[in-house]
Amino acid sequence: MTTGMDWQGDVGRTWADLYRLTDRSFAGLTQTLLDRISAMPGERVLDIGCGAGELSLAIARVRPRALVIGVDVSEQLVAAAGERAGRHGNVAFSTADAAQWHDPGFAPDLLVSRHGVMFFADPVAAFAHLRGESADAARLVFSCFRAPQENRWVPDLRALFPDDPPAIPASADAPGPFAFADPERVGAILRRAGWHDIAFEAVDFAYVAGAGPDAVGEAAAYFARIGPAAAAMRAHPDEDRSRALVRLRAWLEENCRDSLVAFPAAAWIVSAAA
Numbered sequence: 001m002t003t004g005m006d007w008q009g010d011v012g013r014t015w016a017d018l019y020r021l022t023d024r025s026f027a028g029l030t031q032t033l034l035d036r037i038s039a040m041p042g043e044r045v046l047d048i049g050c051g052a053g054e055l056s057l058a059i060a061r062v063r064p065r066a067l068v069i070g071v072d073v074s075e076q077l078v079a080a081a082g083e084r085a086g087r088h089g090n091v092a093f094s095t096a097d098a099a100q101w102h103d104p105g106f107a108p109d110l111l112v113s114r115h116g117v118m119f120f121a122d123p124v125a126a127f128a129h130l131r132g133e134s135a136d137a138a139r140l141v142f143s144c145f146r147a148p149q150e151n152r153w154v155p156d157l158r159a160l161f162p163d164d165p166p167a168i169p170a171s172a173d174a175p176g177p178f179a180f181a182d183p184e185r186v187g188a189i190l191r192r193a194g195w196h197d198i199a200f201e202a203v204d205f206a207y208v209a210g211a212g213p214d215a216v217g218e219a220a221a222y223f224a225r226i227g228p229a230a231a232a233m234r235a236h237p238d239e240d241r242s243r244a245l246v247r248l249r250a251w252l253e254e255n256c257r258d259s260l261v262a263f264p265a266a267a268w269i270v271s272a273a274a
Contacts, residue, residue, distance in 0.1 A: 014225050016076035019052035021222050026114060028205035029143055029267055030055055033114055034062065036201075036269055040139050042066060042110025048098045048130070048142065049073075049116015053081025053091075059112070060091035069106060071096040072116070099126035102133060109135040113142035115267075118179040127193035131274055138274040140195060143267050144180035146202065150266035153207060154178075154228065160247050161232035186270060195272035207265035209252070216252045219261040223248060 015022055023030075033055060043066045047056040050070025060068045068091040072078050081093040094101075099120055111130060120126040130140075148154040173179075180186045183200045190198050210219030223229040229248055233241050252261050 011074075013074075013076045014230075016052060016074065016080045018222065018225065019054075019077070019080050021218075022226065023052065023054045024208050024211075026054075026205075027208070029203070029265075030058060030114060032203050032205065032269065033112060033141065033143060034058055036271070037110065037112060037139075037141050038062075040110060040141070042108075042139070044106055044108045044135070045069070045110045045112060046071065046098075046101075046106075046108035046130075046134075047116075048111060048113035049119070050081060050093060051077050051114070051116065053077075053084050053093060055112060055114045056081065056091055056093070057084060057088065060088050064090060066090060067106070068092075069094060069103070069108075071098050071101050073097050099129055101130075107133065107135045107138075109138050111138060111140045111142075115143055115145070115177070117142050118144050118177060119175045121175060123179075123189045124192045127190055127195065131194040134274050136274065140190075140270075140272045140274070142270050143203075144186070144270065145178050146266040146268055147181045148178050151207075151263075153209075153263035153265070156251065157223070157228045160229065160251060161244065180268070180270075183268065183270075186268075190270075190272050195274060197271075197273040199271045201269040201271075203267050203269055205265050205267065206262045208260070208262045210256070210261035212259055215259050215261045216249060216256050219252045219256075220245065220249045223252075 045059055045066055045068040047068060047070040050056050050072045053070050056068050056070035070081055070093045072095065075095050078093045078095045085091050085093065111134060145151060187198050209222050210216060212218065224233055224245060233244050255261055255263065
């Protein structure tokens with residue numbers, strides 16, 4: 001299970017180190033989010049769980065008159081986002097828990113997130129807080145994974161490590177990457193938090209793990225540091241970890257086509273109104 005504390009520690013540090021690879025993995029989803037919000041008004045945009053800032057920066061580029069603020073609990077990810085921002089004058093980043101974030105001079109009229117909202121310890125309280133901080137006519141748009149079985153790479157990875165503790169929480173109520181897979185649960189959370197006009201759109205995208213002349217090696221290094229395989233491998237001594245890496249590479253080789261290791265991934269685009 002990945003928690004907010006994890007993002008403030010090793011998980012956040014790893015994602016900051018590998019942000020170019022994680023951004024590539026979610027690039028198709030980023031574009032889908034940009035497409036979905038393109039017709040929505042929004043001059044004050046809040047990016048929840050902004051990570052290394054890819055979505056925030058993309059929104060700032062296409063909305064030069066808007067002010068975009070990205071918040072994340074990881075100091076390392078926020079630092080990476082700040083370095084990438086360069087001279088973009090309409091985007092800023094802040095280390096903060098979105099569930100407690102407060103800026104008296106900034107009431108967002110558009111709230112967005114790319115896979116950054118599934119880690120709230122108390123999601124009803126978090127979304128209620130965000131509703132209270134937002135403008136009256138604010139819109140909320142975020143992405144989250146659908147069920148693990150719809151994301152084939154997840155059960156495949158777990159099958160490689162059958163004797164390890166599950167990297168995905170057994171309870172849907174626990175924070176983690178698949179905590180918002182059930183639309184009925186998410187809809188209930190948002191309604192209880194004061195949001196309405198809630199809609200779910202199923203979208204698919206290519207989750208890219210490796211590309212180029214050493215696509216398998218790149219993908220192996222990526223999964224060895226991020227995701228369920230990384231958690232399982234960290235639990236093993238070095239000798240067992242080496243054998244696990246052999247199994248991982250064999251699986252990646254089976255999924256490499258034309259110098260590309262990519263997997264079908266399934267997500268929800270969730271929208272709501274304040």
